[in-house]
Amino acid sequence: MRAVTVNGYSAKWLRKGFPWVYPKEVVKGRGNPGEWVELRDERGERLGVGIADSGWLAVRVFGFGDAPGDATTLRGLLGRAAALRDAVIGPETTGYRLVHAENDGLPGVRVDWWSHHATVVLDSPALAPILPVLVEWLIETRAPRGIHLCYRTDPRDAAPSRFDPAPGLLDGHVPTDDVRVLERGVTYGVRPHDGPDVGLYADMRDVRAWLEPTWGGTRVLNTFAYTGAFSVSAAFNGAAETVSVDLSQKYLDRAEANFRLNELALDAHEFVAEDTFKALDRFRRTQRMFDRVILDPPSYSHSREGTWSAKKDLPRLVGAAARVIDADGWVVVASNQGEMSPRDFRGLVLEGFKRADRVAQEIWVGSQGPDFPASSRFPEGRYLKVAVWRLD
Numbered sequence: 001m002r003a004v005t006v007n008g009y010s011a012k013w014l015r016k017g018f019p020w021v022y023p024k025e026v027v028k029g030r031g032n033p034g035e036w037v038e039l040r041d042e043r044g045e046r047l048g049v050g051i052a053d054s055g056w057l058a059v060r061v062f063g064f065g066d067a068p069g070d071a072t073t074l075r076g077l078l079g080r081a082a083a084l085r086d087a088v089i090g091p092e093t094t095g096y097r098l099v100h101a102e103n104d105g106l107p108g109v110r111v112d113w114w115s116h117h118a119t120v121v122l123d124s125p126a127l128a129p130i131l132p133v134l135v136e137w138l139i140e141t142r143a144p145r146g147i148h149l150c151y152r153t154d155p156r157d158a159a160p161s162r163f164d165p166a167p168g169l170l171d172g173h174v175p176t177d178d179v180r181v182l183e184r185g186v187t188y189g190v191r192p193h194d195g196p197d198v199g200l201y202a203d204m205r206d207v208r209a210w211l212e213p214t215w216g217g218t219r220v221l222n223t224f225a226y227t228g229a230f231s232v233s234a235a236f237n238g239a240a241e242t243v244s245v246d247l248s249q250k251y252l253d254r255a256e257a258n259f260r261l262n263e264l265a266l267d268a269h270e271f272v273a274e275d276t277f278k279a280l281d282r283f284r285r286t287q288r289m290f291d292r293v294i295l296d297p298p299s300y301s302h303s304r305e306g307t308w309s310a311k312k313d314l315p316r317l318v319g320a321a322a323r324v325i326d327a328d329g330w331v332v333v334a335s336n337q338g339e340m341s342p343r344d345f346r347g348l349v350l351e352g353f354k355r356a357d358r359v360a361q362e363i364w365v366g367s368q369g370p371d372f373p374a375s376s377r378f379p380e381g382r383y384l385k386v387a388v389w390r391l392d
Ligand SMILES: C[S@@+](CC[C@H](N)C(=O)[O-])C[C@H]1O[C@@H](n2cnc3c(N)ncnc32)[C@H](O)[C@@H]1O
Pocket: 200, 201, 204, 223, 224, 225, 226, 227, 228, 229, 230, 245, 246, 247, 248, 251, 274, 275, 276, 277, 296, 297, 298, 301, 302, 303, 308
């Protein structure tokens, strides 16, 4: 195995278990993308083992100290990741994250489990060498009907000219219909071969779980609704009406299909293909009020109405929502930007209440569930911030 020597700064971080080496930290030696390399400090001491890349990262680290860079190391990490899910995911949930990249010691590697299918998401084509072990391990331990590969490359990397293997099926078959997965007894249809966005964000499961007993008789507005997971859970748990707003009619059709999968009558449930700000403005003008508003926006998005960025626009969004929430109504606000601190997030939300001249009580704060563990070695691990506020 070739050796890559890193500078003192990187050596310090590697000794603490940080899983990345940046190109500027490499003093000597390099590996070709996809090659296993040994990491050493400038005195020659072995710090670990990883897979080389040629983009914004030079090496992703899979083992520290003397760990060998082989199938045994990978299988050990995969087994440990699976044991956590076996311990925390109940029988009423069949869609969850099985491997959570850096936070499970497998940097750049995510595996989502969808009832009988696995979706593998790699951050870089340089990680392809782990696939034979991963596929073998999945077949041995979970017997999936299909293993589907996709890539989610970083914007800091130049777009690769080719992917090897190409995104698509690694083993088994492509499902002929949506795969039904259970989340706490509610059914959703997902497309594991459409990764990474297959149709359900499992990291919101604990938020939906907390809200479950609180929906009875409420009028719910679910913005950025995607395939309607919050709306379906609300309706399933007794909400009187739901309005699901999303720019994409395609996603709203899937939201409607999710209502049908759960045998929920559709008469009190609306699906509105519109920009969230436009919809909120219309509800304000027509004085249509709600008891619950969900705000789970993407970090960035482009629409005919302009560009949305959570950092810039969260106060405006919270303010617009606060104007259509009745007295004692609640707003659920989420941000999945790892680089935004919980303190900044809270500040932006409070700014929104101020703009709408509303006073609010924070009644719950939450984050991703245990199948999305946050490693103490990885500062951005706890990326999801969710808060529920009750308005005066
Ligand atoms: C992060 S997902 C929301 C996930 C959803 N809350 C859930 O838990 O399933 C973002 C969604 O926002 C939608 N979207 C993006 N910009 C929008 C806008 N300006 N107005 C309405 N929907 C938008 C996208 O189409 C996508 O479905």
